[in-house]
Amino acid sequence: MPFVTKNPRHYFPALAEDSTDALHVGLFLSGSFTQQRHDDLAALGAAIRQSRRPIRCLWLRFKGATDNSLLDAVRAFGTALEGATNVQSIVFEGRVATAHVAGLAGFFGSSQLRGVQFRRTDVDVSTFTTLRPFFLNAASLRVLDLSSNPGVDDACLGETLDALLEGGTRLETLNVGETNLDAVVEERSGITSAGVASIASFVSNTSTLTSVTLRLQNLDDVGLGELALPLRRKSCTIRRLDLSGAFGNGGVGVFAEALKTNASVRTITLGCYKSLTDVGGKALLGVVDPFSLDPASSESSSQPQSSESGKKREWAEIQRSNHTLQSVYLLDRPSMTVTASIVDRLRSISTVDPHPTLQAKCWRHISSNLDDISHVGLESKHMPEALAFVRKNGGLDALFRMVRSSHTPELCGNPSPEKARLSFQLNKMEEENRSLKEMLAQERERGEDLIEEKNYLQQLLARKEDAKKCCLQPVVKLWEMWQLLVEALAC
Numbered sequence: 001m002p003f004v005t006k007n008p009r010h011y012f013p014a015l016a017e018d019s020t021d022a023l024h025v026g027l028f029l030s031g032s033f034t035q036q037r038h039d040d041l042a043a044l045g046a047a048i049r050q051s052r053r054p055i056r057c058l059w060l061r062f063k064g065a066t067d068n069s070l071l072d073a074v075r076a077f078g079t080a081l082e083g084a085t086n087v088q089s090i091v092f093e094g095r096v097a098t099a100h101v102a103g104l105a106g107f108f109g110s111s112q113l114r115g116v117q118f119r120r121t122d123v124d125v126s127t128f129t130t131l132r133p134f135f136l137n138a139a140s141l142r143v144l145d146l147s148s149n150p151g152v153d154d155a156c157l158g159e160t161l162d163a164l165l166e167g168g169t170r171l172e173t174l175n176v177g178e179t180n181l182d183a184v185v186e187e188r189s190g191i192t193s194a195g196v197a198s199i200a201s202f203v204s205n206t207s208t209l210t211s212v213t214l215r216l217q218n219l220d221d222v223g224l225g226e227l228a229l230p231l232r233r234k235s236c237t238i239r240r241l242d243l244s245g246a247f248g249n250g251g252v253g254v255f256a257e258a259l260k261t262n263a264s265v266r267t268i269t270l271g272c273y274k275s276l277t278d279v280g281g282k283a284l285l286g287v288v289d290p291f292s293l294d295p296a297s298s299e300s301s302s303q304p305q306s307s308e309s310g311k312k313r314e315w316a317e318i319q320r321s322n323h324t325l326q327s328v329y330l331l332d333r334p335s336m337t338v339t340a341s342i343v344d345r346l347r348s349i350s351t352v353d354p355h356p357t358l359q360a361k362c363w364r365h366i367s368s369n370l371d372d373i374s375h376v377g378l379e380s381k382h383m384p385e386a387l388a389f390v391r392k393n394g395g396l397d398a399l400f401r402m403v404r405s406s407h408t409p410e411l412c413g414n415p416s417p418e419k420a421r422l423s424f425q426l427n428k429m430e431e432e433n434r435s436l437k438e439m440l441a442q443e444r445e446r447g448e449d450l451i452e453e454k455n456y457l458q459q460l461l462a463r464k465e466d467a468k469k470c471c472l473q474p475v476v477k478l479w480e481m482w483q484l485l486v487e488a489l490a491c
Contacts, residue, residue, distance in 0.1 A: 002091075004028040004061050008037075008044035015044075015051040022056040022088075030063040033073040041073045045080025048087065055087040057115075062094040071099055078104035089115030089143065096121040101130055108134040115143035120179070124151035128159040135163035139170065147177035147215070153190025154198070161202040170208045174199075177215035177244075193218045196245075200226035203238075211240040215271070219245025221254070228258035236264050244271030244331065252280035259287045263324050263354070271331035281330070281338035281346070288325050288349050290317035291364065312375045318361045323354040363393040370394075370401045 004026035011025055025048065033041070048055055081087075081104065090113060092101065101123065108131065128135075135141075144160075146152050157176070164171060176199060178191065196219050203212060214227075224247045230236055252270070259265065272280075285292045291314070328346040330336055350357045366373060370390070378386055391399045 002026050002057070002059050004059060006030075006037075008040040011044060012047055015047040015053060017053065019053055022054045023051075024057050024059070025055055026057075026059040026061070028061050028063070029070060029074070031070070032067050033069040038069070038073045038076060042076040042080045045077045045084075049081055049084035051086065053086070055084075057089045057091060058087050059091045060093065060096070060100075062092070062096050062100060062121075064095060066095070066097055066099065071103060074100050074103035078107050081107040083110050085110070085112045087111060087113065089113060089117070091117045091119060092121050092123070093119040094121065096123060098123065098127040098130060101127050105130060105134075112140045113138070114140055115145075116141065117143070117145035118147075118149050118152075119145075120148045122151055123149055123156075125153070125155040125159060127151075128156050132159060132163045135160055135169075136167040138164065138167060141169065141171060143173040143175075144171060145173075145175040147175050147213070148179045150179060152176070154192055154195035155190075157191065157195050157198055161198060165202065165205055169206060171206055172208055173211040173213075174203070174206075174209060175213040177213065178217060191216050191218060193220065193223060196220075196223035197226060200229070203227060204230040207235055207237060209238055212238060213242040215242070215244040217246060217273075219243065219247060220274075221247045221251030223247070224251035225254040228255045231255075231258045231262045231265065234263070236262060238264055239266045241265060241267070242269040244269075244273070246273045248272055248274030248276050248335070249280040249283075252276060253283045256280075256283040256287050259284075259322050259325065260320055262322060266324060266326050267329075268325070268327070269329040269331065272333055272336055274335055276330070276333075276336045276338060278337075278339050278342060281342040284328055284346055285342055287322045289345070290314060290321045290361065292345075308375060311369055314365060315375060318358075318365055321361065323358040323361070326350045359389070359393075363389070366390065367394055367398065370398055371405050373402070373405075 002024065006028045008027065011023070014023055025044075027041075027044075048058075084107065087107075090104075096118070111134075141164075144164075146156075146160075176191075196214075196216060199214065200223065203209060212227075216223075223245065224243065227243070231238070251274075252272070270276075282292060326349055328349065330338055330343050330346065350360075352360075366376070366389075369375075387399060387402070390402050
C-alpha cells in the first residue's frame with residue numbers, strides 16, 4: 001500500500017529541496033477539517049506548484065462521510081494547485097464523490113497528467129461529465145484506470161471514451177474492471193454488452209494502446225470477438241491483454257484466429273467464467289505451435305512426414321502461426337477445465353524475440369524432412385543461407401544429409417557475365433537446332449511423297465508396255481504362219 005498521511009506538512013521539507021528526484025505525495029482525507037488543516041492543505045498545493053521536484057503520484061485517499069469543511073479544504077487545495085505541471089499522475093481512492101473531483105477542476109485544466117486512476121470510489125456519470133474538458137485536451141494522458149468503481153456504467157464509459165477520441169488521445173494503458181465478477185445477476189453493475197462494445201470501438205480507434213485490462217461480467221463471446229477485430233490489423237500496438245468475463249470456447253476460438261495475424265501482443269491473461277475446455281486451450285496453442293494441430297506431432301515430430309500434402313500443410317501453418325506471443329495465462333476458475341499440460345505449455349510459449357521463435361519452428365520442421373524439402377520452395381539463390389541455417393542448427397551431419405538429397409536445388413553455379421553470354425548463345429543454338437530438325441522432318445515427308453509418286457508412275461508405265469505387247473501379238477503370229485506357207489509352196 002502507498003504511504004499516505006493526514007499531515008500535509010510532512011512533505012514541506014522534501015518539496016523545498018533543490019532536487020529533480022521524483023516524489024510521491026499521499027494524503028489521507030477524512031472527517032472535519034480545522035482551519036489549520038485547511039490552511040496546511042492549501043499550503044501543500046502551493047508548495048507542489050512551486051517545487052522543482054516532479055511529483056510521480058498524487059494519491060488522495062478519502063474515507064468516511066463527506067463534510068463541508070473537507071470539501072472547502074479540497075477546493076482550496078485545488079485552487080493552490082492550479083498551474084502545477086510537475087504532477088505526473090493522480091489517484092482517487094475511497095469515498096470520492098463528484099464534489100471532490102470538481103474541487104480540483106482548475107488543476108485538471110492546467111495539468112499535464114500522464115495517469116489518472118479511480119480506485120473503489122463513489123464516482124458516477126456526473127464525475128466524468130465534470131472531467132470532460134480535461135479528457136478533451138488530455139494530450140499527455142497515457143494511463144486511465146477505472147477499476148473497481150461500482151458507479152461506473154455505460155454512460156460513464158461513453159462520456160469518457162468519446163471525449164478522449166474527440167481530443168485525439170494518445171492513451172497507452174486502459175483498465176476497466178468490476179469489483180466482483182462472481183456476483184449474481186441481480187447484483188450486476190451497469191456495464192452491459194453495449195458498454196463492452198463501446199470499449200471495443202475505443203480500442204479499435206486508438207492506435208497507441210499497448211496495454212488493455214478488462215474484467216467485466218458482460219464481456220461474453222460476442223464482446224471477445226469484437227475485441228479481436230483490432231488485433232487483426234497490422235497497425236495494432238497492443239502488447240499486453242488481461243481479459244476476464246463470461247466467455248468460453250466459442251469466444252476464445254474467434255480470439256485465437258485473430259491472434260494468428262497479430263504481431264504485437266506478447267502476454268495474455270484470460271479469466272473465463274464460462275466453460276473453457278481443451279477445445280479452447282488447443283485453439284490458443286495452435287496460434288503459436290502449428291505442430292500441436294496434429295495430435296501425434298508431439299510423439300513423432302522427429303520422424304519424417306510421409307505425406308507430401310501433410311508436409312505442405314504443416315509448413316503453411318508454421319508461416320501462418322504467431323511468432324510474437326510469449327505467454328498465455330489461464331486463470332484458475334471453476335469453469336476452466338483445460339488439461340494441465342496445455343496450461344503449462346501456454347504459460348511458457350517463448351522467451352525470445354519473434355525472429356528466433358520463427359527460426360526454431362522452421363528448424364523443427366526442416367530437421368524432420370532433410371531428405372526432401374522440395375515443398376519449402378527453395379531456389380538456388382536461397383541455398384547459401386539455407387545451408388548456413390542447417391549447419392548452425394543441426395551440425396555437419398544434417399548439412400551433409402541435406403546436400404546428398406536428390407531433392408535439394410542446385411548448389412553450385414557461376415553467375416558470371418561469361419556464363420550468361422555462353423548460356424545465351426547455347427540457348428540460341430538450341431533454338432536453331434530445333435528449327436533445323438523441324439525442317440528436316442518436313443523434307444523427309446516431302447521425299448516420301450516423291451518416292452510414292454515415282455513408284456506410281458513406274459507401275460503405270462509397266463502397264464502401258466504390257467498393253468502394247470498384247471495388241472501386236474496376233475499380227476506376229478499371222479506373219480509367222482505366212483512365212484511357213486510360202487516355204488511349203490516353194491518346196
